[in-house]
Amino acid sequence: MTGNPSSSGKIWLAPMEGVVDHVMRDMLTSAGSYDFCVTEFIRVTRQLYKPALFYRYCPELKSGSRTPSGTPVRIQLLGQDPDWMAENAVRAVELGSPGVDLNFGCPAKTVNKSKGGAILLREPETLYKIISAVRAAVPAGQPVTAKMRLGYEDKSLALDNARAIEAAGADGLTVHARTKAEGYRPPAHWHWIARIREKVSLPVVANGEIWSAADAEACRRESGCADIMIGRGALALPNLGRVINVGEEPMNWAGVRKLLLRYASIERPDHRGGFLPSRIKQWFTYLRHQYREADEMFRDLKRLQDLEEIRVMLSEEA
Numbered sequence: 001m002t003g004n005p006s007s008s009g010k011i012w013l014a015p016m017e018g019v020v021d022h023v024m025r026d027m028l029t030s031a032g033s034y035d036f037c038v039t040e041f042i043r044v045t046r047q048l049y050k051p052a053l054f055y056r057y058c059p060e061l062k063s064g065s066r067t068p069s070g071t072p073v074r075i076q077l078l079g080q081d082p083d084w085m086a087e088n089a090v091r092a093v094e095l096g097s098p099g100v101d102l103n104f105g106c107p108a109k110t111v112n113k114s115k116g117g118a119i120l121l122r123e124p125e126t127l128y129k130i131i132s133a134v135r136a137a138v139p140a141g142q143p144v145t146a147k148m149r150l151g152y153e154d155k156s157l158a159l160d161n162a163r164a165i166e167a168a169g170a171d172g173l174t175v176h177a178r179t180k181a182e183g184y185r186p187p188a189h190w191h192w193i194a195r196i197r198e199k200v201s202l203p204v205v206a207n208g209e210i211w212s213a214a215d216a217e218a219c220r221r222e223s224g225c226a227d228i229m230i231g232r233g234a235l236a237l238p239n240l241g242r243v244i245n246v247g248e249e250p251m252n253w254a255g256v257r258k259l260l261l262r263y264a265s266i267e268r269p270d271h272r273g274g275f276l277p278s279r280i281k282q283w284f285t286y287l288r289h290q291y292r293e294a295d296e297m298f299r300d301l302k303r304l305q306d307l308e309e310i311r312v313m314l315s316e317e318a
């Protein structure tokens with residue numbers, strides 16, 4: 001996963017709660033050829049979840065934990081109790097997740113209040129306990145990976161956290177190169193990932209603020225990581241993975257409309273009527289970064305509530 005920065009590194013599709021669910025993973029892995037996906041986080045409380053919950057977050061478990069285009073999907077857990085994290089990690093793997101990823105980066109207030117996500121970056125020893133427990137419980141050969149930010153308020157514990165993650169036996173580490181306090185404000189501090197790589201020898205994936213092939217190259221160069229993870233940029237430019245790794249032309253607006261129509265046609269029996277219209281509008285907020293046409297269409301589309309009307313608008317433009 002690490003090594004000399006090169007364009008042949010792997011590209012991960014980032015976990016994004018409330019945005020990148022199994023249908024979006026299908027869209028983006030078919031358009032963008034990602035090497036790996038991570039699910040939205042499952043928040044672990046003091047219980048062992050039933051398989052149904054894991055299947056809800058990761059329906060791909062029923063097809064070898066791969067998206068329809070064949071990209072492996074790993075379940076992500078978020079929580080602070082080592083034993084319950086371990087029990088749920090074992091279940092995730094038993095159900096077919098290729099390893100498990102642990103979230104130490106979520107900035108949400110409700111999550112941090114109950115001592116989950118980024119707040120744990122104040123306590124490297126707690127990270128150590130959680131990861132050690134999960135690593136000890138999950139069968140050898142099934143990777144246990146972690147995802148961290150550079151810190152909570154500041155970066156003073158970034159290296160300690162990375163060392164704790166490695167000492168606990170994690171098999172890989174993704175670094176979102178910002179603190180919780182920095183939120184999603186540019187820039188991402190890729191050079192900090194290089195500092196972390198100097199201190200640990202586990203494979204590191206660089207994440208944050210990659211929107212183009214040029215960003216990917218700069219991130220690989222500054223971080224020293226061949227492997228990168230992409231979140232919002234993948235939603236803004238659906239074939240970004242291929243643009244970066246094989247030099248494909250950025251998808252044109254006609255291609256995006258086709259993808260949007262496919263997205264709008266997938267039945268969601270488990271969701272209420274307003275769900276898909278709001279998810280489509282949410283996707284447009286990312287597409288507007290990249291496409292002038294998305295910006296123009298959004299002016300009318302944002303007023304529509306009815307899925308059929310949205311489908312008509314998308315196909316009229318096609």
Ligand SMILES: Cc1cc2nc3c(=O)[nH]c(=O)nc-3n(C[C@H](O)[C@H](O)[C@H](O)COP(=O)(O)O)c2cc1C
Nearest residue numbers: 014015016017040041103176208209210230231232
């Ligand atoms: C709406 C949203 C939801 C997110 N949900 C998760 C999540 O469930 N688990 C996680 O580890 N990171 C989550 N993240 C963080 C992303 O995985 C990623 O680290 C961050 O967006 C920076 O990458 P980017 O600049 O490529 O978007 C989320 C980010 C956003 C914007």
